[in-house]
Amino acid sequence: VKPLDNIKAKLRLADECLTPKLLDESETQKNILYFEPHGVVAVIIPWNFPSSNFFITCTQLLLAGNTVVYKHSEECALTGKLLADIMEEAGFPKGVFCAVHGDGKVGDLLxxxxxxxxxxxGSSKVGHYLYEKAAKKFIPVVLEMGGSSPGVVFADADLDASCPNICHERFNNCGQICCALKRLIVHESIYDSVVSxxxxxxETMKVGDPMDKDTxxxxxxxKRQLDLLVEQVEDAKQKGATIVTGGSRVEGLDGAYYQPTLVTNTTPDMRIITEEVFGPVLPVVPFSAEEEAVALANETIYGLSAFVYGxxxxxxxxxxxxxxxxxxxxxxxxxxxxxSPFGGYKMSGMGRNDGRLGFDSATQKKVIAEPK
Incomplete structure (x- = not known):
């Protein structure tokens, strides 16, 4: 979602979602629902979509009348500073929008x-920690956290259309997307064809400089993310998985590069199945019956997104x-x-960003009953 388009959409929704609503009216009185800001909201966002994540979260809160103190990831500090400068140049009154910069310790202090x-x-681990902190303060939270999204391919799926889409959903942004397709579950009758x-x-994907338009x-x-990914794939290898293609670091490139990887013969205890995999690795699992497919899709602590094909x-x-x-x-x-709102089930979070429900999360509700 382009940031400017997202802002325009929220402006269109703001009048609808924030205008007081008449709930009940009798001959003697009427009850009106008002939407009020929470107050000062701390916003912490990650590095993988540095501008989109910022505007998706902060715009709705500000439109609802909240003030925002935001911290961007230390992995993209300059982007965080640029976004803060843009907000300052936009002319917000002093104190309405403030930015702090630094690592997790700064977020903890905030x-x-x-x-x-x-x-x-961000991650489910940090989100769980912040949820505990919020509970002690008795303040509301919106948490958009990790995912291990399943993609389920049924026997009647159009593979000419489905397989390229699956590749995009898994390998876009080097697989570093919370809602990316991370486990592929395929009907046994087409399993070999899908793997092929x-x-x-x-194998047609070009790995290289992200500034190169052909990459x-x-x-x-x-590097820490690369090291974790290597550990997850090595765990699968040691437990008997088959690396169909990829499966190692990329030699000859300066940076944290990993080959786009396809894995079969996986088992439920492998880390590439049980953990969130934030990189270009896709395990493929067969199923025989519809009930089995649903069970495999739900066999995770996460519940952010899913993809079905048929x-x-x-x-x-x-x-x-x-x-x-x-x-x-x-x-x-x-x-x-x-x-459309965005958010997850289970350890993928609570509350919703974006859309009409995003304004719901950004406000408190007050009913005022008044005589006529």
Whole structure:
């Protein structure tokens, strides 16, 4: 979602979502619902979409009348400073928008202050910690955290359309997206065909300089992220997984590069299945029956997004309803839109950003009853 488009969409929704609403009216009185800001909200956002994450979160809070103290990731400090400068140049009154810069210790200090809410996007581990801090303060939180989103491919899926979409959903941004497709679950009758097609698609990807327009897969954010990814894949290898393509660091490039990787013969105890994998690695698992597919999709502590592929859209809708996820894509349809909220189930978070429900999270509700 382009930041400017997102801002324009929120401006269109603001009047609708923040205008007082008449709830009940009798001959003697009327009850009106008002939407009020929480107050001072701490916003902490990550590095993977440094501008989009910022505008998605901060714009709605500010439109609802909150003041914001925001901390960007230390991995993109200059972007964080640039965004803060843009907000200052926009002419916000002093104190309405403030920025602090630094690592997790600064975020910890920020959330120790006398604040009225926390909006956090990042890892489930940190989100859980902030949830505990918020509980002690008795303040509301919106948490958008990790994911291990399943992609379920049924026997009647259009593979010519589905496989390229799966590649995009897994390997875009080097796989460093919370809602990326991270586990591929394929009907056994088309399993070999899907693996073959995915291998072919993956091996056409160009790994290299992210500033090169021909590059498909760039580097990971940092060496520590590369080291973690190597550990996760090595764990799978040691437990008997098959590396169909990729499976190692990229030699000859200066940076945290890892080959786009396809893995089969996985087991439920492998880290690439049980953990969030923030990199260009895709495990593929077969299934035989619909119930098994749903069970495999839900066999995770996360519940952010899911993807289903099949020609019978009514069936896909039924499958989507049974998957524990905050948003589900059918046959590549995008769940990002002006009015759509974003958030997850289980350890993927609570509350919602974006859309009409984003304004709900950004406000307190007050009913005023008045005589006529």
């Amino acid at each position: 959330t120790d202050q006398d604040i009225d809410g926390i909006h956090f996007t 097609r995915m291998k072919m698609n993956i 498909t897969v760039g580097p990971l954010v940092a 020609k019978d859209v009514d069936k896909m809708r039924s499958i989507a309803a049974r998957i524990d996820a905050g948003q589900v894509s059918i046959n590549g349809a995008s769940y990002f839109s002006e009015s």
